Amino acid sequence: MPAPNPQALDFLLTRRSRPAKTLTTPVPDKATIEKLLKAAARTPDHGKLEPWRFIVLTKPALARLATLVGARGAALGMEEDKIAKAQAQYADADLAIAVISAPKRSEKIPQIEQIYSAGAVCLALLNAALAAGWGANWLSGWPSHERDFIRDGLGLADHETVAGLIHIGTETSAPPERPRPDLAAITTWLDK
Template identity: 35%
Template sequence: MDNNVINNIATPATFLASRRSSSPKLFTGPLPDHDTLNRILTSGLRVPDHKGLQPWRLIVLRENALTKLSCSIEHEAMEQKNGNAKWLRIANLYRNAKLVVCVVYSPIEQPEVPKWEQLLSAGSVCLSLVNASLSEGFAAAWLSGPPTESRSIMNELDIMEHEKIVGLVHIGSCKNTPSDRPRANISGKVSYRD
């Protein structure tokens, strides 16, 4: 499967109209090489950022770090009374992952830029990383879920108390064509006022 066929990168308009993520469960190699990954990361940080605060940072997780993360998630699963199976599925996903970019919201004290605006900037990094990966011909998906809320996992990743994980962006290649999901109909989501 050629990811460029699914995400038609012929023009910016066709890309935005066709873009979609694949399930990270299906990701394989090849992965971006060093230069390509740096291009993806550089493009991913080109987001709206009031006052240039850069209220985010990235942690690139590769195989050894992902194996360690998977073990932490398994440990977390043992602590859960309900949802244990869900945590174990998540642990397996990270055990098999090859490249994940952890996007950390790291707010800055700035009276002119509210925290919610800084959080939106960090979220924009997640989408921008996905789009940059797709435009380079790779598969990508932005995940959140239980690992982003676990203080023990955040501690393992050196996420400070005032910070938060806003996304775990999986990057790889995908041999299967993902089915598209139903998309929002603008007639139910857009209103016009003159």
């Protein structure tokens, strides 16, 4: 029989992201962030390619990125409310960690598996932060998919993309539970 870890399972069955706009200071210190990154880096990674990396964004970097969001949105002719919403994600944050999908050339490991691994890193980092008692949320938004923004703002290479921005901080209010999927509607059992 397997040795159960009821606390870990209970955490997974009850975990709930905290809206980024409800997060504030204090934020984790460098040693805590490194521990969370270490946990996230234990994500399944076929071929041990490490097709992802992290960029830790502190308040000054987030303020710079908020300004760049405004410039890029204006250059793209976007509506002001869409720009403002995206800017707020950066300007109002105190800490975010960008998980960068950085696929490696491989004859054995398909690129899609490497991209999935980067997504798994996002969830692992989110869960590590929540398990450590922090509030956390996984966001993206149009700037994280806009090539000039991610090149100029984050220094990403042409083959790299943002898998997600994990906002971490102290929660100011616990969110209510939300409806969860109907397992019977999304599960198929194949017995033969």
